[in-house]
Amino acid sequence: MFKFNFQSENQDETDTISDDLKSSGKTSLQEIDGQEIEISNDHFQNLKQYRESGSSTNLVRGFHLVDLKHVEELATSQKSGEYESLKTAIEMNSDVISGVYEGGLKIWECTLDLLDYLNKESVQFEGLDVLDLGCGAGLLGMHALRKGAQSVHFQDYNAEVLSLCTIPNVILNNSPDVKSKTKFFAGDWGSLHDKLKSYDIILTSETIYNPENYGKLIKIFEDTVKKNGVIYVAAKHFYFGVGGNVYGFENLLRQNERWNTSICFCSTEGVKREILKIVQSADQNH
Template sequence: MAFKFNFSNDDLDLDDVDQNSTEQIDSSLGDLSLEESATQKVPCSEYDIKACVLPTLLQADILDIPKVDTPLYKRTLADVKFQMAEQDTLLNGDADNEDGKVVEMLNLNSNSDLVRGVYEGGFKTWECSLDLVEYLSQLPKDQITGKRVLELGCGSALPSLLLLAKDPSNHVDVQDYNDQVIRYITIPNILLNTVLTVQESAAPAEDVESSDENEEEEEESASSDDDEEEEGEDGLKDQIIGENVTCDAEAELPADKVPDMLQRITERTRAFVGDWSGLPSLVQDTKYDMIVTSETIYSEEALPALVEAVQKTLKKPDGVCYVAAKTIYFGVGGGILPFCDLLDKSKDADGDKFKVDKVFESESTVKREILRLKWDL
C-alpha cells in the first residue's frame, strides 16, 4: 500500500516560521542546525502531571490534516509566551532563570534549532509528525484502538493526540527531553483535545489581523509620553508576544476544575522527561503495543539510546513501532540510513532483532519516510 501526503507551510507551526523568511522556511523543511553544549544529559524522570501550572485560558491553532476526520488543536507559541509573562516568571531571558531558558528555546531561529544536551526540539511542529498522524488515521480500527502507546520525543504530541481522541480505551504515555516542552506544550495539547470544551474563533484570521492593525495605528497616534508610560510589565508582554497574534480556537480553564482535569489526564497518560537511556527503568515491566516517534533520528549520537529504549519497552511478539523521519538531516548527520544500519546490527537481551518495512515515502524535495518496526522472531 502506497501513501502520498502533501502538506503546505500552513500546516506547520507558523509561530516559529516567518512566512516571509526563506531561510526559516527552508530550515523547517529540511535542514537543522545543532549547537554543541557541555551540559550533561538530563536523566530521565517522571513528570508530575497533576502539578502542572496552567493559565485560565488556552489559545490554539487548528490542524486540519488531510484524510484525518478529527481536527487537532495545538497550543500557539504566542500563548506560551503570554503565560510566562502573565505569571511574572520571565526575567528578560536570563540564562540562569528557568523560564528565561524557555524563551531562548522559543526564539531559536534557523541558525540554531537544536542545542545538544539543553534543547532537543519540541516547540516546533515538524512535517513528519503530520505524516505520522495521517498514516495512523488510515490504519484499520483494530490497530489503533484499545492500545497502550508510547510516544518518544513527543513535542506537540500530534500522534498521541490523535490516538487519545480516537478511542477512550487507548492509554498513551509521552516523553520529551525538555520538561518545559511537556509543561507548556504537551499537557495543554492533551487537555485541548481530550478534556476541554474548545470554542473556535468566529472571525477569520484575516479579519482579526485587520482589526489588530487598526488598533496598532490608533496606538501609534498617541503621544510619545503615553507610550513611555505603557512600558514596563505590559510593554514586556507586547515585546514577548509580538504583533498581530491570532488563534483559531480557545478554551477556558476554571481554576477550581483544573485539578480534576489533570487527574483525568493521569488516568490515561504518564509523562516522562529527560534522556531515553533511563526510560526503560522508569516504565519497568510496562510493555507497549505501539511506539511512535517522529523527527527523532537527526543525531547519530542519540540513536543507540533510542533503539535500546524501543527494544526494552515494545511488547513481544506483536508490538509495532512507527518511526517518521526525513531521509537525510542536512547539517547534523542523522537520517534513515544510519538508523537502519544500527537496527541491522542491534539485538536485544534475548538476541532478537527488528524487521523494518518502509510504509510511506513523500514525493517532496526533502524526502520523508515512515518506517514500521516489528519483531523478527
C-alpha cells in the first residue's frame, strides 16, 4: 500500500526518509526551477465539489486536511505528463524519492512536535510575516494564520503537493480572503531566492536529513530572515543511513558568527527528536 498516510498522534514513525533514500540511490536535490503556484477559482471549485461529494477530512491538531486517498486518485487519474512526481512515488511505494518527490504528503512526527511547541510556548504570530519552508500539508503555516500572522508563504519542492494538498488545506481552514494573505512557492531552495521576501519567523520540519542540502537551506535563512527574526528547525536527532543530524547542522551554523542556536525541545519517547531555535547574534542587529 502506498504510504500517503497521516501519522497517528501517538504513533512512533520509523526512519522512512533514510530507508527510501537508500533504496532510490539518490541523495542531493535536483534544482527544479522555482515557481509561484497561485490560488485559483479551480481550487475553490474543486474543494466545493469535494465537500458536496461527502468526502471526509482528516482532523490533525484541530486542522481539517483533505483525505489523501482523494489526492492519490486525482494524481493517478490525470493524463500523461501531469503530476508525474506523485505518480512515481505511488509506483515506488515511497515516502521520499530525492530529486523527484520530497515527502510533502506525509505528516511527519517532527511537524507535530513543532506545532505542539508553538502552542505550548504561546509563540506570537500576530501581525508577522511567516515562511513555512518545506511545508507539505501546511500545518505550521496554517497555525501561523490562525494566530494572526499578517502573511504566510508556503514552500514545497513539489508543485503537485501545493496544488493538490497544501492549497486545499489552507482553503478548508480559512475564510475566502486567505488568498490575500498567502503565497505558495514550488521548487528547489536554490532557485527561490528572488521569489521569497523577508520573514519574522521561519518554520521548517524534517528538512535537514541530507547534509548535501545544508548550504542551500542556510542560504535561504541568510537571505530571508529579518534582523530580529526567529527560525525553528524540527528534526530527528540523527537520520541513519543518510547522515543528516541536528548536531552537524548546528555546528555548521555556528561556523558563522551571525547565528546563535539553542535546542528548545527534545523528545522523551520514541525516536529522539529535537527543535533547534536560531536567531541572529546581537552584533548582527546593530
